[in-house]
Amino acid sequence: MKFHLPSFLLGYTAGAGSVLLSRHVRPLLVELATSAYRFGDMVMARTAIKQEDLEDLLAEAKARARRATANGHANGHARA
Amino acid sequence: MVVILIDGQASPAKVVRHAVASRRLRLAVPGLLGNRYMGRRLERTLHAWPGVEEVKAEPRSGRLLLRYGPEAPLLERLEEEGEDVSSEAPAAHEPPPRRPQAPAQPPPDEEPWHARTVDEVLRRCRTDRQGLSRAEAAARLKRHGANVVNGCPPRSRWSLLRAQVATVPMGLLMGSAAASALAGDVLESTAILAVVGLNAGIGYRIERRNEALLASWQRLEAGQAQVLRDGVLQDVPASDLVVGDVLLVRAGDVLPADARVLESHRLSVDEAPLTGESEPQPKGADPVAEDAPLAERHAMLYAGTAVSSGHGRAVIVATGSAMALARVRKLVEETVAPPTPMSRKLDRLDRRVALFSVGATVLSGAVGLAHGRPLAQVLRGAVALGVAALPEGLPIVATAALVRSMQRLHARGMVVRRVASAEALGGVTVICADKTGTLTRNEMRLEVLDVGQGAVDLASLRARPDAVLEDAPSLALAAALLNSDVDVHRNGHEVIIAGSATERALVTAAHDAGLDGAQLRRAYPRRRLMERSEGIHYVVSLHEAPEGGVAFVKGAPEQIIRLCSRDANGPLDARSRERLLKRNQALAEDGLRVLALGWRRVDLSRDEARDADYTFIGFMGLRDPLREGAADTLRQARVAGIRTIILTGDQKHTAEAVARQVGLRGETLVAKEVTARLSSPGGAEGDWLERVSVLARVTPEDKMALVRALRARGEIVAMAGDGINDAPALKAADVGVAVGARSSDMARQMADVVMAGEDLRGIIHAVGEGRIVQDNLRRSIRFLFATNLSEMALVVGASLLNAREPLLPLQLLWLNLLTDTLPGLALALEPGDADILDRPPAPPDAPLLPGDMARQVVRDALLMAGLGAAGMVLGGPPLAFGMLTAAQLGYAPVCRAPRHIHGGGYQGSGRFTVLVGGAVAMQGLALVVPPLRAVLGLPAPTWRAFAGLATGLVLPMTVSGLYRQGRRVLRRAAPRASVLVPADLEMSP
Structure with missing residues (x-):
């Protein structure tokens, strides 16, 4: 493989830079990751809440529908 | 509310929804969010409730579903509730609640403890003069939570970085990077993004270092208090204090909570940090009027204030977030810091530039299509023109000017927390100065x-x-x-005297004699x-x-x-x-x-x-003597065309006396009068705000209201203060200045500039630095806009005439990022005029590029474009590029401040020469170094190229010199005519 000086310098600078900067960059990365996790958690929470709301709505509708049916039957029996 | 007992601890769950028809109860349980172990425990516990059929805890939503049978005894009694919107979305980032907060403590404003008798206060707090029992104190602590006020969180690294990137100039840069990327110029796009990174990195590093420095000034608060529990005196951590505790206070104590005095012996308290009142206030057990302002509630002791003399007993009536101190903090949180004047002006300028750029791009595209050029070429040319119109060098030039100013201020003991504040100081038209501790020493x-x-x-x-x-x-x-x-x-060797400020002063004088x-x-x-x-x-x-x-x-x-x-x-x-x-x-x-x-x-x-x-x-x-340089500061401010208003919690006559001492004239108002005037319809518009020079008996709210009223009138307001009571106004002002390293933590956290020393003349120096930044930025903007406009004029002109493209995209980048930026930097780092503080501030609404300067910019840009066009005619695109670049470099000295300001010569000329000379050298290299020539698409240099370079460098200076000379001659001629005409008139019969 042919030695390519610009690529070598670019790679060396990137490696040395990341070692030198890691002390300063790490806390920033931690904060960025924390924000990302918070955002993810918030999305998950909102989704779960909406899912539960839908579940409650359907359950209530079902209960009301069944109760109305049951009342209808009861009235029918009473009339009979 | 449903209270669930888990492991012996009461946990109040909020009913989100209760549907009787479906017998489903949905509860929001504090602490459940993200905690599946708690979810399992809840499921096990609640499953044991009679009549419960199913329990399902969902840690993702923090809510719990409880389904019960027809005979569930307790649950059926719950009334059906509608959807509770507020409880629907528990914020995922909220910290898990530590303890149940109910029953909520009444805020101190709602309960006028100062107006109630001692017996009534004790009865309402369910305590007596011997204090609470240990068990009761523990129960109250559990119920109400710890006595802590959360400090202002320091600015996070993320917010520091965001503040660097989310600015108009940086938006401009990123927009041009995106445009270049769309046009397929990866090298150009990468170069622009590198500039963005460099700018953000410099700003971030400086602000981060300053935050760290300020954090090291945070004071350590004493955390113990003496209270009676079970009738026995005990040392208790301040965080464990509860309502009803009987507190023993003596000279030197910093009060840990709000308390109602039960008995006092020569008790006086220094309330300056909270009320701004310089005299220690005597305290006693007698109730005062219910509507008495905070500074006159002599029956109350407030957290954060210090006992000056005497001793006494008091019953705690408010802790944690219910304290008066916490209310000021809440006010600070609700206050929104205004954008800096520069960002507002850049925003305006940006809109115009964007409009101009889009217009030129559309025009160029339409003309290209009309001439029958291929669509791809037209698009590429249009994007290149758009990039040429944006002043890419502006952000780096602005950052450099601000950073240089920050360094100079740092050398004078002033820490600038926000880079843009260094410029905002230059536009200040009104300084609102707190009296106690800021203008005076707060030391009798x-x-x-x-x-x-x-x-x-x-x-x-x-x-x-x-x-x-x-x-x-x-x-x-x-x-x-x-x-x-x-x-x-x-x-x-040091003699320490503890007691009231007045008596300390007397004893010190006796010792000194x-x-x-x-x-x-x-x-x-x-x-x-x-x-x-x-x-x-x-x-x-x-x-x-x-x-x-x-x-x-x-x-x-x-x-x-x-x-x-x-x-x-x-x-x-x-x-x-x-x-x-x-x-x-x-x-x-x-x-x-x-x-x-x-x-x-x-x-x-x-x-x-x-x-x-x-x-x-x-x-x-x-x-209370004036601080060093206080009178001098106000005099210098007057000379610099800046009004000063003294704000104080003191009595009117004390405030007036200080105003006289510092040579301030104008109307003195008390807070009530200000509130009445501001609340009356159109009150903030009257000219009374221009006459007022002293405001006495003001609260933190009044200070903030005044700052806002002044800002609403278009003033640029700097607020100088040191106490907790100044914090909301410091945040609401255009520039907040915390005076002294001994200033309160809250004041320092809210300020844009923090002075380590207490010499107020530093503020005026900072204003001078700000004005230098403004002047230099104006000159840099003139240079950058004129050079960018010249490039646009050349490109659009060639397009209209259906000539060849005079500048390649990479040549445009070379011009914008290198040969324009270095002279721009040289102009931004000029040392400033010696008489900078002898002239009034620029009008707050003055644009960055005023009308006459805009005309100059257009004139100069057309001249440079004309030179480029001459090059195009004489030697084609390479000579056009060479002559335009040289003309731009030769234009830099034209934008410098007039020479007479510097007494015929320039200070700091070395830096200017090095930077502009460096740019000239780079242009020379571009002509002679083959790899660079290849990148820029230039042929081998000829004598014509060098002659073009020399002509371009000299011509702008020559034309400008001739123009100035001509105007001078005309000006000299004009007064003679005006003198002669009236003389003739007088002589005529």
């Missing part, structure tokens, strides 16, 4: 001692300890010392001290003396004069009393706190009346 000093023959020179006064009762000045100082209730002890307090106390041991009481504004102390007993009296002059029957010259008649009262009045009008002194011989063995027959000794005048 004896200024006048008058023992009958006018003021004694205190600097040269030497007391005679051997003849205390014979020598009048010695007698006055000894009487003040012996009559004062202070605690004096030595720490090495050569009296030894300890020796004097041994010679005149005190037998009794009779305190001030209702209607009696003096203190009497009885002492043993070598020739029998003596009584000293010190207090309000009117009452002391009444007690005295003679003075050093003989008996006091009506005229003498009148003379003394007038002297007292004169001293008081001078803003001094005046005390009078008297003495008499007494027989300590007999219980005789001690309220008459004293010998008048003299007057003592005390004052």
Whole structure:
């Protein structure tokens, strides 16, 4: 493989830079990751809440529908 | 609300929805969010409830579903509830609640503790004078939570970085990077993004370092308090205090919670951090009027204030977020810091540039299509033109100017927390200065001692300890010392005096004059001290003396004069009393706190009346002295065209006296008057705001309201303060300046600029630095806009004439990022005019590029474009590029400040020469170095290329010089004509 000086310098600078900067960059990365996790958690929470709301709505509708049916039957029996 | 017991701990769950029809109960449980172990425990616990059929805890939503059967005894009693919107979305980032907060404590404003009697307060707090039992205190702590006020969180690294990137100039840069990427110019796009990264990195690093420096100034707060529990005195951590605890306070204590005084003994409290009141306030158990302002609630002790003298007992009535201190913090949180004037102006400028750029791009595209060029080529040319229109060098130039200014301010002991504030200071038109602790030292000093023959020179006064009762000045100082209730002890060579500010000042003056307090106390041991009481504004102390007993009296002059029957010259008649009262009045009008002194011989063995027959000794005048440079600062501010308004929690006459001392003239208003005027329709628009110079008895809310009213009138407001009570106004102002490293933590956290020292002249220096930044930015903007416009004019002109493209995209980038940026930087780093503070500030609404300068920019841009066009005609695109670049470099000296400002020569010319010379050298290299030539698409240089470079460099200076000379000649001619015309008129019959 042919030695390519610009690529070598670019790679060396990137490696040395990341070692030198890691002390300063790490806390920033931690904060960025924390924000990302918070955002993810918030999305998950909102989704779960909406899912539960839908579940409650359907359950209530079902209960009301069944109760109305049951009342209808009861009235029918009473009339009979 | 449903309370669930888990592991013996009550956890109040909020009913989100209860549907009776489906027998489903949905609860929001604090602490459940993200905690699946708690979810399982809840499921196990609730499953055991009678009638419960199913329990499903969902840690993702923090809610729990409870399905119950028809016979569930407790649940059926719950009323059906509608959807509770507020409880629907528990914020995922909220910290898990530590303890249930119910029942909520009433905010102190709702419960006027200061207006209630001691018995009523004790009854309402369900406690007595012996304090709470340990068990009750523990239960209350569990119920109400710890007594802590969350400090302002420091700016996170993310917010620091975001502040660097989310600015208009950076948006411009990123927009042009995106445009370049769309046009397929990866190299160009990468280069622009590198500039973005460099700018953000520099700003981030500086602000981060300053935040770290400020964090190191945070004070460590003492965390213990003495309370009675089970009738026994205990040391308790301040965070464990609860409502109902009986607190013992004494001189030197920093109060840990809001409390109602039960009993007091010479108790006075320094409330300056909270109210701005410079005098320590006497405290007592008697209730005050319900509508009394915070500064006049003498029955209350507030957290964050310090006991100056005496001791006492108080019952805690508010802790944690219910304290007055926490309310100020809430006010700070609700206040939104305004954008800096520069970002507002850049925003306006940006809109115009964007409009212009889009217009030129559309025009160029339409013309290209009309000439029948291929669509791809037209698009590429249009994007290149758009990139050319944006001043890419502006952000780096602005950052450099601001950073340089920050460095200069740092050298003067000022820490700038937000980079943009350095520029905002330059536009300040009004300085609102807090009085106590900012203009004055918040430290009383004896200024006048008058023992009958006018003021004694205190600097040269030497007391005679051997003849205390014979020598009048010695007698006055000894009487003040012996009559004062202070605690004096030595720490090495340092004498530490604890007590009220007034008495500390008196004792310090006595020590400074050569009296030894300890020796004097041994010679005149005190037998009794009779305190001030209702209607009696003096203190009497009885002492043993070598020739029998003596009584000293010190207090309000009117009452002391009444007690005295003679003075050093003989008996006091009506005229003498009148003379003394007038002297007292004169001293008081001078803003001094005046005390009078008297003495008499007494027989300590007999219980005789001690309220008459004293010998008048003299007057003592005390004052909170001005800080170093306070008067000078205000004078310099006037010269610089900046108004100053003093804001203080003090009484009106004290504030007026300080205003006189610093040479401030104008109307004095008290807070109530300001509130009334601001709340009246159109009140903020009247001209009263232009006349007012002093505001007395103001609260944090009043300070903030005034700052907002001034800003609404278009003023650029700087607020200088040091106390907690200044924090909301510091945040609401365009520039907040925290004065002194001893300023409160909250003030420093809210300020844009923090002064390490206490010399107020630093503020004016900072204003000067800000003006230099503004001037330099204007010059840089003139340069950058004119050069960018010249490129656009050349490109659009060629397009209109259907000529070849005169500039390649990479040549445009070379121009914008290198040969334009270096001269732009040189202009941004100019040292500034010597008379910068002798002229008024620029009008707040003045644009960055005013009308006449915009005309200059267009004229100069057309001239440079003309040179480029000449190059195009003579030698094609390469010569056009060479001549345009050279013309732009030659244009940089034209944009410098007029030479006469620097007395015929330029200061800091070296930097300018190096930067502009560097740019010229780079252009030379671009012509001769083959790889660079290849990148820029230039052929081998010819003599014509070098001749073009030389012409381009010289021509702008020559044309500008000729233009200036011509205007000077015209100006010289114009006054002569104006003088001659009236003379002719006068001579004509």
